[in-house]
Amino acid sequence: MWTKEELDRYARHIILPGVGGAGQARLRQSAVLVVGAGGLGAPALLYLAAAGVGRLGVVEMDRVELSNLQRQVLYDTSVLGQPKAEVAQARLQSLNPHVQVEVYNRRLEANNARKTLQPYDLVLDCSDNFPTRYLVNDACVLLGKPLVYGAIHQFEGQLSLFHYQGGPCYRCLYPTPPAPGSVPSCAEAGVFGVLPGVVGSLMAAEALKVLLGLGETLSGRLLLYDGLSAQFRNLRFRRRPDCPVCGEHPSVTTLQNYEEGCGISS
Numbered sequence: 001m002w003t004k005e006e007l008d009r010y011a012r013h014i015i016l017p018g019v020g021g022a023g024q025a026r027l028r029q030s031a032v033l034v035v036g037a038g039g040l041g042a043p044a045l046l047y048l049a050a051a052g053v054g055r056l057g058v059v060e061m062d063r064v065e066l067s068n069l070q071r072q073v074l075y076d077t078s079v080l081g082q083p084k085a086e087v088a089q090a091r092l093q094s095l096n097p098h099v100q101v102e103v104y105n106r107r108l109e110a111n112n113a114r115k116t117l118q119p120y121d122l123v124l125d126c127s128d129n130f131p132t133r134y135l136v137n138d139a140c141v142l143l144g145k146p147l148v149y150g151a152i153h154q155f156e157g158q159l160s161l162f163h164y165q166g167g168p169c170y171r172c173l174y175p176t177p178p179a180p181g182s183v184p185s186c187a188e189a190g191v192f193g194v195l196p197g198v199v200g201s202l203m204a205a206e207a208l209k210v211l212l213g214l215g216e217t218l219s220g221r222l223l224l225y226d227g228l229s230a231q232f233r234n235l236r237f238r239r240r241p242d243c244p245v246c247g248e249h250p251s252v253t254t255l256q257n258y259e260e261g262c263g264i265s266s
Contacts, residue, residue, distance in 0.1 A: 010052055023212045030211045033057035033120040035136055037088045039196030040150050041126035042074040047204035049092040049099045057120055059104040060085040071193045108132055110255040113139040122210055124148045124203055130177050131258040137170035138252055141245045146210055150203045155192045155227040157199035160218045161206055167219035168239035169246045177258050195227050
């Protein structure tokens with residue numbers, strides 16, 4: 001049953017074709033884990049909470065720094081130095097008290113990834129480094145979880161949906177981690193302040209479509225966004241039979257940490 005407050009809160013969703021009360025109830029029953037509460041995670045978490053996703057998990061071990069405020073819209077000057085996960089929890093529950101927010105104020109590693117991801121229906125990879133991306137992808141494949149992926153660099157962003165209904169995974173695009181030092185971090189290369197808002201919002205939209213069973217997903221497509229030319233491009237790709245984790249003869253059957261193989265952030 002819906003309270004009057006909930007009906008008012010979700011009114012614009014409930015009247016949408018394809019959503020309705022049944023779809024809103026599905027969101028209320030859903031659980032989504034967001035890995036990373038930085039530039040991408042901030043808008044994604046805000047929109048998922050506002051939409052009424054019943055349970056949100058936040059994996060983030062950093063504290064709020066002044067340099068974050070140029071793009072990480074969950075935070076403000078008053079919370080500098082505080083743990084991002086705890087600030088995010090308070091902000092999201094203030095936005096929508098009907099949403100349960102669980103925080104994981106720790107690094108995601110091979111020895112805790114399965115346990116962390118297991119309770120959730122869907123995972124969003126909003127991390128900013130390759131070791132986490134490969135770990136999250138491998139864990140999602142081994143656990144059978146769909147994964148919404150996003151990444152940003154300077155003025156460009158990309159996103160996709162991995163391991164969804166038999167579709168390809170992250171390693172079908174990028175089979176192995178890049179060499180250390182081959183890709184500069186945002187701290188080294190810079191990032192256009194509004195870019196994470198664009199890509200993070202699109203990640204939230206993709207997550208809601210999956211949860212609601214709406215529209216055409218990004219499974220098998222990599223969506224590229226160029227902020228300088230204001231253009232989007234789609235690149236199609238297929239599941240690789242020789243993929244090391246989701247292929248016909250996978251070589252990755254257990255989780256491992258990748259810091260030594262790709263120690264630089266993207």
